[in-house]
Amino acid sequence: MYKRYAAAALAAIALPLSAGAQAQKILIGQSTPLTGSNAEIGKDIRDGANAYFRKVNEAGGINGRQIEMLSLDDKNDRKTAGANAVKLVNESHVLALFGFASATLSLDAMPIVKEKGVPFFAPFTGADAIHKQNDHVFVMRASYADELVKILEHWGSLGADRVTVLHYDDEIGNQNFATVERILKAANKKAVSVKVQRNAPLDDKAIQAIIKSDPQVIVATTLYGNTSELLKGLKAAKLPYNVTSLSFVGPSQLAKAAGADAAGVSVAGVVPPPTKKVVPVISECGDAVKKAGIPELNYTNLEACIAAKVLVEAIRRAGSNVTREGLYKALTGIGTYDAGGYTVSFSPESRHGSHYVELAVIGKNGQFRF
Structure with missing residues (x-):
């Protein structure tokens, strides 16, 4: 059923729309990895958002208009993501850009965002390099600094003072290490850097x-692929070190990719664990995902579903003839918004919606304990 839904969704995106149909739809643009490395996360972002948009459309749409997300495959390539952003803005005339899968994939979209005043909503990153780009960038999730503070406080309370950081040797990865180094330096501790290449296998040298x-x-x-390789390498060396990952890893994807090797690994989540059904928005998104034919609610499609809900609220507030400028004003004026047990806050002075971080541990069955 899931495959049929995904195929239908892609087919709908591929079909050309008449000028009249285009005018009636609210178009949201997304560039995300649908093939290549990181495709699993990219598909989950797309599918989680589409599940919520589907729910809205079935209830009559937004101010009587249907919402449609145009998702283009960037194959986890930065230049392709930038070209996709230009195409979505200039050719498809999307209202907003949504859910780009990382900071690296977001960077080359920034010039067109700034030039055309397009709201750039809920990129899946906590990197300062995106948080601080321009006023049209609205980040839902906690920053990597927020996550790293939480992680280091946890291990510091248990007496750990020797910390090694596995990170990519690029702008974002080196920034993550610098953040850990800064936090530990304040406590008279040091961190060790182990650099790896993005979009490349983790070699024995790094292990x-x-x-x-x-x-x-x-x-x-690092992403779930490299982190999974790390866990397998440590197991082979019979060295069961404590391992904690940023949310960037894709917690659910890591649990799946690493299998039994992931047991005991702790992960930072920027939304509550998807099994925490006492949180109303988790139940709501769980229902939406199920009705869309998606096999399970996980960290990534849950985060995308929540982000889609907040975006829908802003579009509603912007009125029936919503424009890019109108949506921008609605987002900056949304104030504190409770999405159902998960609160975000945007204002004219702040484009950083949440600082929520919760640590969870992957169990032997691949489920998360919190």
């Missing part, structure tokens, strides 16, 4: 560098 550093805890700031 040996980590072992040589003799860490009490490893903080992984």
Whole structure:
């Protein structure tokens, strides 16, 4: 059923729309990895948002208009993501850009966002490099600094002072290490850096560098593929170090990719664990995902569903003839908004919606304990 839904969704995106149909729809643009590395996260972002938009459309749409998200595949390539953003803004005339899958994939979209005043909503990143780009960027999730403070406070309370950071050797990855270094320096502690290349396998050299550093805890700031390779390498070396990952890893994808090797790994989540059904928005998104034929609610499609709900609220407030400028004003004026047990806040002075971070542990069955 899920495959049929996904195929139908892609087919709908591929069909050309008449000028009249275009005018009646509220178009949202997205560039995300649908093939290549990180495709699993990209698809989950798309599908979680589409599940909520589907729910809204079935209830009559937004101010009587249907909402449609045009998702283009960037194959986890920065330049392709930038070209997709230009195409969505200039050719498809989307109202907003939504759910780009990382800071790296967002960076080349920034010139067109700034030039055309397009709201850039809910990129899946906590990197300062995106948070501080321009006033049209609205970030839902906690920053990586928020996550790293939470992680280091947790391990510091248990007496850990030898920390090794696995990170990409690029602007975002090096920034993550610098944040850990700064936090630990304030406590008269030091961090060890182990750099790896983005979109490349984790080699034995990196595993040996980590072992040589003799860490009490490893903080992984890499995606689920590299982090899974790290766990398998440590298991092969019979060295069960404590490992904690940023939300960037894709917690649900890591649990799936690493299997039994992920048991005991802690992860930072910027939304509550998807099994925490006492939170109303989790039940709401769980229902929406189920009705859309998606097999399960996970961290990524939950985050996308919540972000879609907040975006829909802003579009409603912008009125029936919503424009990019009108949506921008509605977002800056949304104030504190309770999405159902998950609160975000935007204002003319703040484009950073939430600082929520919760740690969870992956159990032997792949489920999350909190």
